[in-house]
Amino acid sequence: MGGLSVRDAVVRYDGEGGTTAVAGVDLDVADGEILALLGPSGCGKSSLLRAVAGLEPLTAGTIAFDGEDLAGVPVHRRGFGLLFQDGQLFAHRDVARNVAYGLEVARVPRAERAARVHELLDAVGLAGYGARSVSTLSGGERQRVALARALAPRPRLLLLDEPFSALDRALRERLAVDVRDVLRATGTTAVFVTHDHDEAFTVADRTGVMQAGRLLQVAPPEELWRAPASREVAQFLGYQAFVPLGTRAGGWLAVGPTGLRVLSDARSTPQQPGSDDSGRVWEARVVESAFRRGRAQVIVVVDLGSGDQRLVAQVEDAAAPAPGAAVKVTLDESSCAVVGG
């Protein structure tokens, strides 16, 4: 099978106490696929990426590419590319010579090198920047140069370690789209580490959710949202509450960020006959009201079966109920997901 294949990977640091950053991860990335590793900081996603690059030794497990075990293959022989959070450009080389570095090391003839540098600077939208000193570039431009540099030697696999997190939001969103387009156009296999959901879903074909050194679930974005594999995954994605299903198998109904709805006064009893779950109505008290993304929202305190919780509920009426008001809330099925016990 082509592509990256990680089996039972363990990365342990032997500092004080000896922390385990990656605790037995299995991961497959197919040829040409873009995979995002999503998780809170300190979850081990960067350690896993560095282990794949060969910068961090594996304590246990194997990493293979195109069926070849990479144990003992030093960093510079792996033919991978790596994009750091802050570019790490060589300050003593100009833009073109930064991009050309991997080609120089690979002894690519001068003419071919120049053509490739030109092509890549074009691809990242920096045509004509070749002779510029890297110290004159903005943060976004540096990251583009770093991307061009990483792609120039045509890596078998590109590893991106939070490549946009040092940039401001607008730039980040634009660059994420650009990077996805460049990766698609070049057919590059890539693993992309981030803590930003939107970024992961923008760039990646599939997203893996990591927590405390473990890979909880790997799936395309829609599937991840539609069927989170566990409560942990659902919680990390932003599901705000869990209602016990009450079936014999156990399990919960995970309430999405927009999965709770305030029933308007006029229809204080459910109007959808035949739908059992949406028939469940809870008494709630409004503690805060706000207007977000063109819609009224309230924060309510409600007991969905596991004690009082502060949750966000959508309001359909133009006017949101005032704080202190007693309301009834119900679930919006389309924004909820069933997760196993």
Next chain:
Amino acid sequence: MDQDRRRLRPSACTAAGWAVAVALPLLFLGVFFAWPVVALVGRGFVSDAGGVDLTGLRDVLGSPRTWRLVGTTLGQAAAGAAGSVVLGLPVAYLLYRTRFRGRALARGAVTLPFVLPTVVVGVAFKALFQQGGLLGWAHLDETFAAVVLALVFFNVSVVVRTVGGLWERLDPRAEQAARALGASPARAFGTVTLPALTPAIASAGAVVFLFCATAFGVVLVLGGAAYGTVETEIYRRTTQFLDLRTAAVLSILQLVVVGGALLVAGRARARRERALHLETEDVAAHRWNPRSAADVAAALASLVVVGGLILTPLAVLVLRSLRTADGGWGLDNYVALGTTGGRNALVVTVWQALGTSLRTALIATVIAVVVGGLVALVVSRRPRARAARRAVGALDAVVMLPLGVSAVTVGFGFLITMDRPLGLSIDLRTSGLLVPIAQAVVAVPLVVRTVLPVLRAIDPRLREAAAVLGAPAGRVLRDVDLPIGLRSLGLAIGFAFAVSLGEFGATAFLARPDSATLPVVIFRLISRPGAQNYGMALAASVVLAVVTAAVMMVAERLRGDRASGAAGGEF
């Protein structure tokens, strides 16, 4: 199987490369530093019959004279360190925290004394304090105060450079936050800035203490016969009385003092290198403000230090060198540099000695830069294994030792070991290589301290970026470490050259009369009677100072862009 072998080769090569990088400096320092010192010290504890003889230890430690010498040494070192810190802080503030026209020139003036040969400084202060000198009325000649003043002159630049280097990169927002929370400027300084600077102050203070405790040329020239420290006593005991027993015990005493100071310096340095929140260079500096009390006070203090302490003795030296025997002005003393002095005080002319000095310093610089550069490279790494990290830390400390061990001990140790180095039948003592080797031993720590901060400042991920792009370990070294390290190499070469030019303690032992270096010649001239000899000593001192300053200026230019952030030459 075949594939495995192919993979193994590069890492074996890398390991071999590192082994050489570690072994070469260790071998050099082992043969040319540890062995001579240990051999000399060992002789003090071996009786004529060949057995261990500890009576020397008892005799020397039981003598009140020893403790008087230790007292003078510690007092001199403490006073020198305290004076340098007190005078250095305001200058560091002015030169690194404010911006004004002529700042580069002022920084140069402050750096100059550190690289001046000790003998030159001794002669300059002597000209200032002796009868008929500008400060002759104070009757300071051959006193403790004169020695300490000269030592402060020397070392104030160490404090300014080390503390200033940190201060200029200290994020000013921490102090601003304290001010916003209601702290007065003085309180904000005392509670926020000073604690942040403390590691640098402690580190610089400890190094200055070390330099002052082992100062030789200055003490010998300025202190006179009645004044004695452990260092000068080692010199007198070995050269005048051939009393190796006492000299050995004193050397050990000195090592204890030096070891303590190095320990403090190392601790402080380690704390400083732990990441403080540092700005890139010069962002934190503000334009000098005549309405700010702190700025004005710092400027006045700096004026006293630079004008009074640093420039006055040098001006006096130049002026006195231009006085002729009949009381007029002229270049007589400089013309006389082509002779061998009154009553043939010298074997060679001063110009010949200058030629010898330059040749010697060139060889010493090459050795020191290669050895020191390798040490800096090894010490800049943070290996994954804890044992290897410890070993790297130990190497870092060990290479600093030559800074503090008496140059006299090293020089004399060479004499008794280098007739058959490592049992080989080559007599290095007659080869003429011994002097540059001894000077290189003294210069290596300075090279390490200059190059190391720059290499340490390289983000490890920069090397990883190169490796991921396909560069093997050697290539990473060439493409990342070398170009960045080169920025500090100019300064390292300058330091090594200046130190070699001015080295006196070991050279005094090793240089034969026909191959004497300039500092040795100057010392011989002032120890011989005669106005002509003294005049020549003054003129020769000016020549040596000018050559040294010129070398440093060229070196500072070689250094290239200062934007690298890490200012070299910090302790």
